[in-house]
Amino acid sequence: MRYDNPQLVQRLASEYVLGTLTGRARRRFESWMRDSYQVRSAVWHWERQLGPLAEATSVVQPRARVWEQVLERTGGKAAAQAERESARARWFERLGLWRGLSLVATAAAVVLAVLLARTPTEVTPQAQQYVAVVNGPESQPLWLVRADVQQGRLxxxxxxxxxxxxxxxxxxxxxxxxxxxxxxxxLLPTGTASVDTDLPVELRSLLASAQGLAVSLEPAGGSPTGAPTGPVVYQAAILSI
Structure with missing residues (x-):
């Protein structure tokens, strides 16, 4: 592997900052970084480029099923289940409820059946969110775009x-x-500005199947015709989250 290749330095530095460079490769890169100012500069560059994206992205609570899959793959589900069963056993022993367990279970089933018969099932739809990063000619991020279809916000x-x-x-x-x-x-903000506005209803349904986003250079204040009149200078893909 040629460590004097600038493209290789940039690729490894970006993977290091993202956290996708792991194991022995990461340890070798860290050793190389200690000895090379060029490598350290590349890492600083990617930290400056990717840092704002991390700050602009809010924490998303994973769905219950996703968390269950994480526990299954890491072995945490079995440990959690064993702990719950152990705690339940200790609780039953302390309260002496084991003799009436069958009666309690039967009564609970009857109550649950009555409640289900009286209460209509409500399904809460998952919020649909989309994100796009508009990059410049040197792959530097220029804008972060987030659309929440459920809340109707852009x-x-x-x-x-x-x-x-x-x-x-x-x-x-x-x-x-x-x-x-x-x-x-x-219109797009510049500098360190941001925009938070309503997402029109007629545009929300277009996001799921859209080919992407485009940025055009228009007269001050925007296109006078409702369609792009200037050159398209940037494009970006849309990702659902």
Whole structure:
């Protein structure tokens, strides 16, 4: 492996910061980083690029099924089940309920059946969220876009985006499936600004099947026609979370 290859340095540094470089490869890279200013500089570069993305991303509570799969794969589920059974056994022993267990279970089943018969089943839909990172020509992140279909909100944060000329504005477009005409998602902030606005109802259904997002350079204030009039300068894929 040639460690004097700049592209290799950048790739390994990005994987190191992301945490995908593991095991012996990570330890070798850390040893190399201690001896090379070039490698340390590459790591600092990726920390500056990826750090804002981590800060802009909120913590998401995993679904119950996802957490169960994590426990199954790590062996934690069996340990948790054993602990619950042990605690339950100790509880029964302390209260002396084991003699009436069958009667209690029967009564509980009857009560549950009555409640289910009286209460309609309600299913709470999972919130649909989408995220996109608009990168610049050197793969540096410029904007972080988050759309919450359930709440009807659109949040856009500028990360490294510089303002265009005073006579222009950046405008964000959703690219519907099937080659339909782009639909505007509004003007993009620059610098360290952010935007949190309503996501129109007619645009929410387009996100699931959209081909992606595009950024065009428009006259100040946005497109005067409702369609892109300037050049498309950036594009991004949409990911569901």
């Amino acid at each position: 949040a856009i944060r500028s990360i490294n985006a510089t303002a265009p000329a005073p006579a222009n504005s950046y405008e964000l477009w959703i690219l519907p499936a099937g080659g339909a005409a782009p639909r505007s998602l509004g």
